[in-house]
Amino acid sequence: MVFSKTCEYGIRAVIFIAQKSENGAKIGIKEIAAGIDSPVHFIAKILQDLSKRGLVQSTKGPNGGFYIDKVAQKRTLADVVRAIDGENIFIGCGLGLKNCSETKPCPLHSEFKLIRSEIQKTLSSATIGDFNESLNLGLSFIKER
Amino acid sequence: MVFSKTCEYGIRAVIFIAQKSENGAKIGIKEIAAGIDSPVHFIAKILQDLSKRGLVQSTKGPNGGFYIDKVAQKRTLADVVRAIDGENIFIGCGLGLKNCSETKPCPLHSEFKLIRSEIQKTLSSATIGDFNESLNLGLSFIKER
DNA sequence: TTAAATAAAGATTTAAAACTCTTTTATTTG
DNA sequence: CAAATAAAAGAGTTTTAAATCTTTATTTAA
Known part of the structure; x- marks a missing residue:
């Protein structure tokens, strides 16, 4: 619930990469998949997307892999969730009504x-590197x- | 998010029926679907299930329809959610980890x-008839x- | 400068959720 | 009792999310 599976994997991956790359190392996709218990190709897709948005970094080729730089370590989990699941969790109606409003x-x-505000507070006060x-x-x- | 679409419809239907049947009336499935903006056959299925669990009542035939009796008016939205989406929203891990624990x-x-406890509190303190x-x-x- | 390593991209498949359609069963009323 | 009404049940279909497979592009290092 709350997050899509995609988003759950995404958050876990981002936290995992942040930890493993803290010292400047790069982490291969297979290691990431193993490290967070996710399907390899599925998390690869997700990371491609997060990479385009600058939430993770990557380099190809031998010794390549994913990492998270100092700047991205300061991005929040809210950014990750927003990138994957969109705004809905922060603003949507609990009963699914599109024009529900004040x-x-x-x-x-x-x-x-x-x-929702509790969720928002939690996600936007936690940075990727916090864990x-x-x-x-x-x-x-x-x-x- | 949070609830499945099925569950959103279910909650809306139950609240709708509670209001409309407060005076003892019965409400037909078409009227319910129109009243909560849901697909007729889809909400019919959901109500069949809720009916088996005693969260709504129904009678067939002319002048039949759905209603919610005094007892069921006192059941909570938590019961409805539990019936449709199960326990997961109350106990599941936010990151989807099955063996996440204290x-x-x-x-x-x-x-x-x-x-989760906020969600639980909200849902279990609101009865079907409260609205x-x-x-x-x-x-x-x-x-x- | 070529081979190996690795992520990126694209296409496809599978599974689950959402939704629809048809038939059956129960109830009421003329 | 027959006809009409309404929910229950069952069997699809469609759509979306999740997962997999294959090919391509980039980088490194021998």
């Missing part, structure tokens, strides 16, 4: 405003097993 | 715990146009 609210409008340390210390995980 | 948390675990008045007064809406 003046014509759905019955759950104000409740969902609170929830490096906790992952390094084994305090959090982005892999199933 | 002891093996994903990087966003605690943040999502807050968000009758606000809909009657034209203070909230469950239809696009």
